[in-house]
Amino acid sequence: MSCPEWRDRINAYVDAELPPSDMAAFRAHAEQCAACAAGALALTESKLAVRRAGNRYTASAELRARMLSAAQGQDLAEAKAEPARIEPEKHWTGLERFTSGMWPRWALAAAALLLITVGLFVANRRQESKTLAEFADLHVAALASANPVEVISTDRHTVKPWFQGRIPFTFDLPELQGSPFSLLGGRVAYFHQEPAAHLIFQYQRHLISVFIFRETSQIALPASVADQTSSFRLRTWTQGGLRYVVIGDASDGTIQQLAGLLHFTQ
Amino acid sequence: MPLFDSLYNFARWLTRDESEAEDLVQECFAKALRGFSSFTPGTDFRAWMFRILRNTFLTSRTGLRAKLTQSLEEDEAEGESVAVTWETPESFALASATRDALQAALERLPAEYREVILLCDVEEMKYKDIAEVLSVPIGTVMSRIARGRKLLRQALAGERKQSPASAGKVDER
Numbered sequence: 463m464s465c466p467e468w469r470d471r472i473n474a475y476v477d478a479e480l481p482p483s484d485m486a487a488f489r490a491h492a493e494q495c496a497a498c499a500a501g502a503l504a505l506t507e508s509k510l511a512v513r514r515a516g517n518r519y520t521a522s523a524e525l526r527a528r529m530l531s532a533a534q535g536q537d538l539a540e541a542k543a544e545p546a547r548i549e550p551e552k553h554w555t556g557l558e559r560f561t562s563g564m565w566p567r568w569a570l571a572a573a574a575l576l577l578i579t580v581g582l583f584v585a586n587r588r589q590e591s592k593t594l595a596e597f598a599d600l601h602v603a604a605l606a607s608a609n610p611v612e613v614i615s616t617d618r619h620t621v622k623p624w625f626q627g628r629i630p631f632t633f634d635l636p637e638l639q640g641s642p643f644s645l646l647g648g649r650v651a652y653f654h655q656e657p658a659a660h661l662i663f664q665y666q667r668h669l670i671s672v673f674i675f676r677e678t679s680q681i682a683l684p685a686s687v688a689d690q691t692s693s694f695r696l697r698t699w700t701q702g703g704l705r706y707v708v709i710g711d712a713s714d715g716t717i718q719q720l721a722g723l724l725h726f727t728q
Numbered sequence: 729m730p731l732f733d734s735l736y737n738f739a740r741w742l743t744r745d746e747s748e749a750e751d752l753v754q755e756c757f758a759k760a761l762r763g764f765s766s767f768t769p770g771t772d773f774r775a776w777m778f779r780i781l782r783n784t785f786l787t788s789r790t791g792l793r794a795k796l797t798q799s800l801e802e803d804e805a806e807g808e809s810v811a812v813t814w815e816t817p818e819s820f821a822l823a824s825a826t827r828d829a830l831q832a833a834l835e836r837l838p839a840e841y842r843e844v845i846l847l848c849d850v851e852e853m854k855y856k857d858i859a860e861v862l863s864v865p866i867g868t869v870m871s872r873i874a875r876g877r878k879l880l881r882q883a884l885a886g887e888r889k890q891s892p893a894s895a896g897k898v899d900e901r
Contacts, residue, residue, distance in 0.1 A: 473870070473873055473874050473877065474855075474870065477848060477855070477873070479854065479855050505877070508877065508880075508881070509849050511825060511827075511830055512830065512834070512845060512849040512850065512880070513849050513850050513852075514827060515827045515830035515831045515834060516737070516741070516831075516834065516845075516846050516849060516850035517737060517850055518737060518740070518741070518831060519736060519737045519740035519741070519749070520733065520736070520737075521732065521733065521736040521750070521753070522746075522750075525736070525750050525753070525754075526732070528754075529732060529753075529754070529757065532754075532757075592852065
């Protein structure tokens, strides 16, 4: 598929709405094409910005309490409930219509609570794979771009000072001599509008990205995630107020090893 | 109460009024409860709730008024390319926009684009669920998303050109 054809489908890619084979094909294309990779990255970042801006309103504590007690009220009503009456709908008052009908009262009580409180698990799961995809996108887009790193150096004493003034925190880099990893360099990336140090390491022929940023809002991610479709693996932890994310297509053990090196240097 | 929070946020964007949004959410839950048996297991529950909320809004006074003044821009835009243009600062204007600027731009967006973008980006709904909420074909969802994002980018890029104070930020990139 050519660039113009991909560009028509880039929104669907960013929304993870392409069929899995096309998702993989776009990733492969983006690894070769800096323009499409940059485009996908810009759109991904835009999507994140819109998500943050769109989550604008919070219900008042009063409304929240009212809704919950209404739902629990269903429960109380159930204790004193008469059997549901079967009458033509037109004779029902609003409240009766609310609490009777085809469903027994206990089921309505359960439904009321479910209606108001359901979705947490689903929402979290979605968030988790989304966050992995965001880091995978940053990783792939950087590797595909014409200048994957802004400071090209294998020397940690060059890379670390380069970040001074570019990011609002500091961190330490591990001594890699004797380890199977080498440092290729670094760049500044943005995650949820927060500047992040993006370091690129090499392990054999695999490139691994490390992102370090201040965690201003908690990100929903377990310590270790593997994405079945893209084969990326991720390790993450927080340390000294900073969030560390290690992501790459190397084996889980390798990612873990690099994560360990970084962890014990801080 | 994540579903409640999402519905309330969406209701505020629709009504742009706190007490109207509160009424809307309460009515939505009451309707959902009454019609719980009409929910088809296996379909997306959130989409079902958002659909009830939006339909309730559309039959409210504010909703009816909004419907009457809805723009015809979508028809006019047919055939126009919505492909992302990368090599311009426009494509980055959105990512680096401040939250306030982005909220203002979202507010100015025609309602049919705003709702689709909120459902897709904020609620992270799948296209097929958005189609269900809005009762439109999936192709319409896709074209509205593409065009809505383009309009947002243009609005923010235009704003940057006009405001020299924030222009420096783009150049630093």
